[in-house]
Amino acid sequence: MRHGKKNNHLSRTHSHREAMLQNMASSLILHKRIETTLAKAKELRKFVEPILTRAKDDTYNNRRMVFRSLNDKETMKELFGTVADKIASRPGGYTRIIKLGNRLGDNAETCLIELVDFNELLLAAAADKATATTKTRRSRRGTGARSATDATPVDTAETVELPSAEVVEDEAPVETVSAAADDLTIIEGIGPKIAELLNNAGITTFAQLADAEDAVVQQVLVDAGSSFNTHDATTWNEQAALARDGKSDELKALQDRLKGGKE
Template sequence: MRHGRKVNHLGRTHSHRKAMLSNMASSLILHKRIETTLAKAKELKKFVEPLLTRAKEDTTHNRRIAFGYLNDKESVKELFGTVSDKIADRPGGYTRIIKLGNRLGDAAEVALMELVDFNDALLLANADKPVKTRRSRRGGKKEGSEETAKPVAAAASKEAPVAEGDDLAKIEGIGPKIADVLNAAGITTFALLASSTSEAIREILDNAGNQYAIHNPETWPAQAQLAADGKWDELKTLQDELIGGRDSE
């Protein structure tokens, strides 16, 4: 039994595991995202995030420690250059793990691991969202805080109404995450999606990350046109002939 053993050895010797994590960390720093198994991604997160924290303070000591883990001059240069500038204001949580399902062959869980500050599509989508701050649970509520917050929020909502877009997830092949990516790119309605070309949509997905490479947007404009015209019966008939948003042929 593995009582109290929190380290996943990944079926490798100590030297092999250390070399593998070092190479994966260098690839992540240089390419900003890599695809690997979920188990390796979780171990890599614990390996690389302390190095990212050290990169915030560019000293000779920190560079030597980082090189001791990475053993690659180019990745150390990128770490203390481009990467450190991006993560300077982030207090932690520099990486993101996105599950991609199971791969064929050994059915291992596959995940995409990326540096949070280098996903431009998600950063653009979250730019208008309010920043959440932690508040202490100690002490009571400040006098008048609850009474004043509600009128201010109500007044703000009246002054700046937010236009609601269409639910793009109704299009076969578009899930909630892809809908958020399209909304971040300015495609918020069926009409805008219908007027877009599949090549333009493909470029938006490519910029959003490698996890969207398997999606084919060729039928999305045609589906969106039917939805924009309110032809839901025809849309349902078309979607019954599709497989994951693609032509069945």
């Protein structure tokens, strides 16, 4: 009986399992992301996160304990140098698991496990979102403040109209930035998992996909792993442009041609 034993043995002996987790932890620290099965990634997360917490406090004892777990000098340099500086202000949750679907052959669930603070695309998207929210709030406050001041002792109508015109010009781009995300799955060749990858990369609307270069979109698929490398993204921006402009008939005709006339 295995009552209360939550660790997954991964069908390996204790020594084999420990050596495998050491190897995977070193690869994750050195390369910042690795592709593996979901079961291994969940066990790796439990193995590597306490090590990352120790690395934030650079003491002799912590280095000794971490080296006993990793047993690799190059990994130790990277961990107590670059990685420790990046995660210094994070209280926990240093890793992220992104599911990639089942692989051919044994049908095992695959995923990416990565260090959260080293995904530049997601960090840039989060910063843009925070900036957009801040701009929206400021412009609304500015409108209220100006309208309140303009209601009191103003002599000419010209002075009243100028601030409100400036506010309208400031708010117009903000509304486009904070627009709701489009359903990218209506584009032929994009499924729910690819749509999630594009959203994580900051491409959430038809307009952004239409303006994105093929090389950028293809790089997102390459970074996601070998199971997405075979997808052809050359027509996605053309389809997204038609969807953005509301040309549903032309979009359907183009998709019919891409599918060879089959429904």
